[in-house]
Amino acid sequence: MSISSTTTMGAIFRGWRKRCPGCGEVPLYRKFLKQIETCPNCSSELGRIRADDFPPYLTIIVVGHIIVPLIVMTEKYYAPPTWVHMVTWLPMIVVLMLIFLPRLKGCAIGMMLKLGLTGDERQGFEEDD
Numbered sequence: 555m556s557i558s559s560t561t562t563m564g565a566i567f568r569g570w571r572k573r574c575p576g577c578g579e580v581p582l583y584r585k586f587l588k589q590i591e592t593c594p595n596c597s598s599e600l601g602r603i604r605a606d607d608f609p610p611y612l613t614i615i616v617v618g619h620i621i622v623p624l625i626v627m628t629e630k631y632y633a634p635p636t637w638v639h640m641v642t643w644l645p646m647i648v649v650l651m652l653i654f655l656p657r658l659k660g661c662a663i664g665m666m667l668k669l670g671l672t673g674d675e676r677q678g679f680e681e682d683d
């Protein structure tokens with residue numbers, strides 16, 4: 555099993571599971587967000603892929619769409635003091651970010667690996683202005 559034998563959605567789903575997008579057998583990360591250099595099972599070169607700001611951007615969108623409606627509904631129906639909002643939502647935001655960020659980074663890496671992107675595509679191009 556390698557990246558060429560899977561679909562783009564398959565590679566993205568394997569990344570969501572924090573597994574190698576190429577084979578789905580090996581853990582994608584050796585630390586919290588540091589991906590392995592090369593998959594020992596399918597030889598996918600994962601270390602050269604730089605997703606940069608895309609995973610945090612996705613994480614902000616996803617967590618924002620979960621938290622903001624909850625905050626608005628809580629304020630509308632219960633109107634608790636501000637300190638209740640702070641002790642409720644801030645830890646929940648941190649926990650959701652820690653859950654979603656590695657998974658969404660895995661999705662980005664899976665998509666980039668399948669599409670042959672590394673994040674260095676602009677290297678060698680000079681700015682026009």
Ligand SMILES: [Zn+2]
Pocket residue numbers: 574575576577578579580593594595596597598
């Ligand atoms: Zn693999």
